[in-house]
Amino acid sequence: xxxxxxxxxxxxxxxxxxxxxxxxxxxxxxxxxxxxxxxxxxxxxxxxxxxxxxxxxxxxxxxxxxxxxxxxxxxxxxxxxxxxxxxxxxxxxxxxxxxxxxxxxxxxxxxxxxxxxxxxxxxxxxxxxxxxxxxxxxxxxxxxxxxxxxxxxxx
Numbered sequence: 205x206x207x208x209x210x211x212x213x214x215x216x217x218x219x220x221x222x223x224x225x226x227x228x229x230x231x232x233x234x235x236x237x238x239x240x241x242x243x244x245x246x247x248x249x250x251x252x253x254x255x256x257x258x259x260x261x262x263x264x265x266x267x268x269x270x271x272x273x274x275x276x277x278x279x280x281x282x283x284x285x286x287x288x289x290x291x292x293x294x295x296x297x298x299x300x301x302x303x304x305x306x307x308x309x310x311x312x313x314x315x316x317x318x319x320x321x322x323x324x325x326x327x328x329x330x331x332x333x334x335x336x337x338x339x340x341x342x343x344x345x346x347x348x349x350x351x352x353x354x355x356x357x358x359x
Contacts, residue, residue, distance in 0.1 A: 215245065222296045223247045230273025233257070244273075251282045251294050258283075306340050307350045314338070315347060316354070327351070 218224035225231070228244035235253060236244045243249060254272035257263045258279070269279040285293035307315075311334060318333060319325055327344035334342055 214243070218245060218247070225250055225273070227273050231271070232273070233271040247296075248291065248294050252286070252291070254279060255283050255286055306342055307346065311338055311340065311342075312350060312354060315351065319351070 215224070223246065225245050225247040228250075231244035231250055233253070235242045236250070242253070250272050251274075254268050254274060257268045257272070258265055265276055265279055269276050272279075274282070282294060287293070314334065314337060315330055318330055327347040330347055331342055331344045334340055334347070
């Protein structure tokens, strides 16, 4: 019969906040061996302790990075992120564009103009017109979301 482990609330929280270390087995530093406080699964804690080891304990970057399961470039990225934003700087960010960067004010004005002239015009029919006018490949779904956001702002 399979062993059903109880759910681990910390593990669930780390997953939810995207701070679960994908390679906890790579952390070989003494602090994380057999400690209830230091948890190799906690990516923020591991990164912070790695930075502290170099800055406070004056450990070499290469050995600290290796003991905490990171590369030297990853150490420097974490150090810069911590310097710029403290603990919040160490939090992972969502990848990809943060906003509809192709749909600037000119493109949106064009879309609004087209739609005001013909309310039945679908995003799938607007996309080729945007490409023809501005040379931009924009997915119809992106157009739908941008139009919805703009309508929401007007309200």
